[in-house]
Amino acid sequence: MRERSGAVENRRLPSYGAGEIDVPYVVHGTDEVIARDTYWEEHSHPTHELLWNLRGASTATTGARVWTITPSVGLWIPAGTPHSGWTPAGTWHHAAQFSVHAVPAIADTTVAVEVTPLLRLLLERLNTDGLDRESRARTEAVVLDLLAPAPVELLLRIPESALLEPIVAAVRADPADDTTLAAWAARLGVSTRTITRAFRAQTGLGFSQWSTAARVQHAITLLSVGEEIEEVAERVGYHSASAFGAVFRRVTGMSPGRFRVQ
Structure with a gap:
């Protein structure tokens, strides 16, 4: 249907x-x-x-x-x-x-x-x-x-904690959101350590690592429809294509150009 x-x-x-x-x-x-x-x-x-x-x-x-x-x-x-x-x-x-x-x-x-x-x-x-x-x-x-498992997984684990829900929603809605861990802690009325522990318990990553993975996942979608690497870098919160490229390679093991439609 x-x-x-x-x-x-x-x-x-x-x-x-x-x-x-x-x-x-x-x-x-x-x-x-x-x-x-x-x-x-x-x-x-x-x-x-x-x-x-x-x-x-x-x-x-x-x-x-x-x-x-x-x-x-x-x-x-x-x-x-x-x-x-x-x-x-x-x-x-x-x-x-x-x-x-x-x-x-x-x-x-x-x-x-x-x-x-x-x-x-x-x-x-x-x-x-x-x-x-x-x-x-x-x-x-x-x-x-x-057929065999790939050496790299393009995977984002979504935490299910109600505490982290506002953070997850904000980053997934706008990958360029640059709200810091300290700012989120103040906004949610908890310590930075509480947020970090919650992220690690549910995703295996800290706040910063998880946010980076979410940005890279969004970037892959943009690259796959032919967006310029410089524009994608800006849209997911990086000030330069080189900084974006370094993070992208670290997370995926591949360059942004591999995903971009020419």
């Missing part, structure tokens, strides 16, 4: 347990150029799912974790895992479903997958008409050999 409201499209999909439906394929791919900003309400598949984009960046949320999906970093979601998603207009969205009876999960939990040029070509080949059974089987076998 699709419900259109204003500029955002809501999509509802059913929720299935792992293997609840016996599918007649090993790997089945779909792709779509998303015409308008789209929110995918929480759902789950009877199959394992690999999400990636040929163009643009999107996000998928599992519990309190928000994953960024790009042309080079995809996301493996094990069968039966509840997840929701956000896909901006213009994204060329790809999804591949894997039979739980024919394909073992590459991990017990949601995990980032490096979408190499070879893996991308093979997945696109499986999505073409006219592929005979033998050719399909060979291609599927190579795809399964290539």
Whole structure:
């Protein structure tokens, strides 16, 4: 079901347990150029799912974790895992479903997958008409050999504490927000140590590290639609492209240019 409201499209999909439906394929791919900003309400598949984009960046949320999906970093979601998603207009969205009876999960939990040029070509080949059974089987076998967790995860853990909710909302609404830890502590009537402990307990990061990760996640989305690196740096709160680039590499292990559409 699709419900259109204003500029955002809501999509509802059913929720299935792992293997609840016996599918007649090993790997089945779909792709779509998303015409308008789209929110995918929480759902789950009877199959394992690999999400990636040929163009643009999107996000998928599992519990309190928000994953960024790009042309080079995809996301493996094990069968039966509840997840929701956000896909901006213009994204060329790809999804591949894997039979739980024919394909073992590459991990017990949601995990980032490096979408190499070879893996991308093979997945696109499986999505073409006219592929005979033998050719399909060979291609599927190579795809399964290539699937592996990525060395880098584009992941932001969202703290669920009511105390931290105003901070999270402010940074996600405006990544350039430069409110300091001391200012937040004064505003919320607690000590800086209390905020730091809450962030570390729920995300594994301190306030500053978490804010940086949130800015980088937003920057990836802007870069993936072709925004200039200098403009992106300013929009996420950095005074120079070089400072932004250094932070971006530290968080993602990659340069901003890798994510930018030329």
